[in-house]
Amino acid sequence: MAIRIAIIGCGGMSGGHLNAYLTICDAVPDKVELVAMCDAVKERAEDFATRVMEATGRMPAVYDDLDKMLSAENLDGVDICTSHAYHHIAATKCLNAGVNVMVEKPTGITVKATHAIISAASANNKIAATAENIRRMPSRRASWWLMNEKKMLGEMTTFYAQHASYRAPTPEANWHWRLDLSLGGGGMVMDSGAHYGDTIRYLFGDPDTIYGRVSQIVDRKVTKSGELVQDEQEDTWMATINFKNGVTGLWTCSWAAPGHDFNHVVYYGTEGALIDSGDIFHGPFDDAEIVLKDGSQYSMKDLIDDYMSSLDEEEKKRLFPYGFTDGVVLECYDFIDAIEHDRPPEITAEMGLRAKSICEAIYESSACNQVVDYEAVVSGEIEVYQKPINERWNL
Numbered sequence: 531m532a533i534r535i536a537i538i539g540c541g542g543m544s545g546g547h548l549n550a551y552l553t554i555c556d557a558v559p560d561k562v563e564l565v566a567m568c569d570a571v572k573e574r575a576e577d578f579a580t581r582v583m584e585a586t587g588r589m590p591a592v593y594d595d596l597d598k599m600l601s602a603e604n605l606d607g608v609d610i611c612t613s614h615a616y617h618h619i620a621a622t623k624c625l626n627a628g629v630n631v632m633v634e635k636p637t638g639i640t641v642k643a644t645h646a647i648i649s650a651a652s653a654n655n656k657i658a659a660t661a662e663n664i665r666r667m668p669s670r671r672a673s674w675w676l677m678n679e680k681k682m683l684g685e686m687t688t689f690y691a692q693h694a695s696y697r698a699p700t701p702e703a704n705w706h707w708r709l710d711l712s713l714g715g716g717g718m719v720m721d722s723g724a725h726y727g728d729t730i731r732y733l734f735g736d737p738d739t740i741y742g743r744v745s746q747i748v749d750r751k752v753t754k755s756g757e758l759v760q761d762e763q764e765d766t767w768m769a770t771i772n773f774k775n776g777v778t779g780l781w782t783c784s785w786a787a788p789g790h791d792f793n794h795v796v797y798y799g800t801e802g803a804l805i806d807s808g809d810i811f812h813g814p815f816d817d818a819e820i821v822l823k824d825g826s827q828y829s830m831k832d833l834i835d836d837y838m839s840s841l842d843e844e845e846k847k848r849l850f851p852y853g854f855t856d857g858v859v860l861e862c863y864d865f866i867d868a869i870e871h872d873r874p875p876e877i878t879a880e881m882g883l884r885a886k887s888i889c890e891a892i893y894e895s896s897a898c899n900q901v902v903d904y905e906a907v908v909s910g911e912i913e914v915y916q917k918p919i920n921e922r923w924n925l
């Protein structure tokens with residue numbers, strides 16, 4: 531019997547999830563059936579349903595309200611791709627109705643919101659997965675392998691993920707939910723940053739302490755219903771992240787830095803460095819390079835081949851089923867396969883909580899003007915920055 535999935539939130543990223551399920555349908559007939567599409571803007575759900583119909587010959591039901599969908603449909607899982615403020619609202623409703631969920635990062639708007647998702651999953655004995663695509667891709671898996679198993683860089687010591695450039699304010703641009711902290715929960719520290727939180731935990735384990743400074747240096751306004759309103763996202767942050775295993779990393783970004791741009795992402799060990807080739811959120815990328823202290827150089831592409839050959843058939847099947855290497859396809863496959871086999875997904879809501887808590891710790895540190903204990907952020911004990919957002923959502 532195919533796993534019966536609905537998608538809630540048929541916006542930008544959700545299109546990637548839809549493509550992923552359709553890719554799985556093509557490769558593995560009868561693994562998954564897309565039975566319903568739900569979006570507050572009904573036309574978006576209709577567009578998604580039409581795409582499913584064109585690809586599979588089956589028309590999913592269309593909803594603009596989650597409660598109606600849950601009472602009418604017999605679902606195994608709901609894939610939640612709404613704006614951040616609705617992650618916990620949708621997830622707890624689904625879980626309390628006995629339906630497994632996968633929630634897009636950052637798995638809840640605040641730490642308390644994520645705890646609400648985890649508690650509902652546990653109370654109902656259902657799966658709550660985090661939709662984290664980045665670490666599943668070959669260059670990220672190979673980076674884990676070369677740092678932690680092959681120990682190619684020796685003992686890992688430090689990393690620097692830093693960006694500076696200038697983005698002019700855009701008062702003519704239209705407001706959208708990401709620019710309001712009560713809907714987004716934060717700016718890019720937590721939005722794309724949730725991916726980086728997951729990646730550095732994947733590579734180095736849990737942090738111990740974090741110090742962060744977060745600010746909006748350039749006054750940024752946008753247009754909402756004809757009026758200028760504040761864009762509440764930060765444009766600059768500096769964070770020092772100290773891991774329990776002794777690694778220390780500097781993660782900094784400014785889009786308020788006129789006159790000189792730079793982007794630099796490097797991971798150092800006692801024997802050499804992994805020099806990344808892309809942004810400060812989504813690496814290590816395929817074009818990264820490894821340079822050792824004896825001067826020898828290795829391309830990530832070659833190391834991916836070595837990594838793939840190091841896997842036995844069972845590991846290959848677990849990590850890259852059906853040869854999939856796209857992170858979104860892999861996360862969707864993991865979710866439905868976890869439901870089918872009643873097993874935990876690779877990246878649970880607890881792991882999503884731990885990833886996003888790195889981001890929340892940066893905000894909390896900045897709000898408290900002091901270094902914060904990572905575990906005290908994970909537990910929800912520290913909530914100065916998050917307090918107004920929690921109050922807004924009665925958390």
Ligand SMILES: NC(=O)c1ccc[n+]([C@@H]2O[C@H](COP(=O)([O-])OP(=O)(O)OC[C@H]3O[C@@H](n4cnc5c(N)ncnc54)[C@H](O)[C@@H]3O)[C@@H](O)[C@H]2O)c1
Pocket residue numbers: 538539540541542543544568569570571574594596611612613614616634635636661662663721
């Ligand atoms: N993994 C990635 O690489 C990646 C990339 C982009 C976004 N995301 C994540 O995906 C999620 C969605 O982001 P997006 O960029 O697609 O946003 P979006 O604004 O394009 O889409 C969100 C959709 O959710 C709908 N929605 C909001 N509240 C709803 C509700 N209560 N009921 C039904 N529908 C509702 C909106 O109408 C909209 O269509 C976020 O969690 C974001 O962080 C992940």
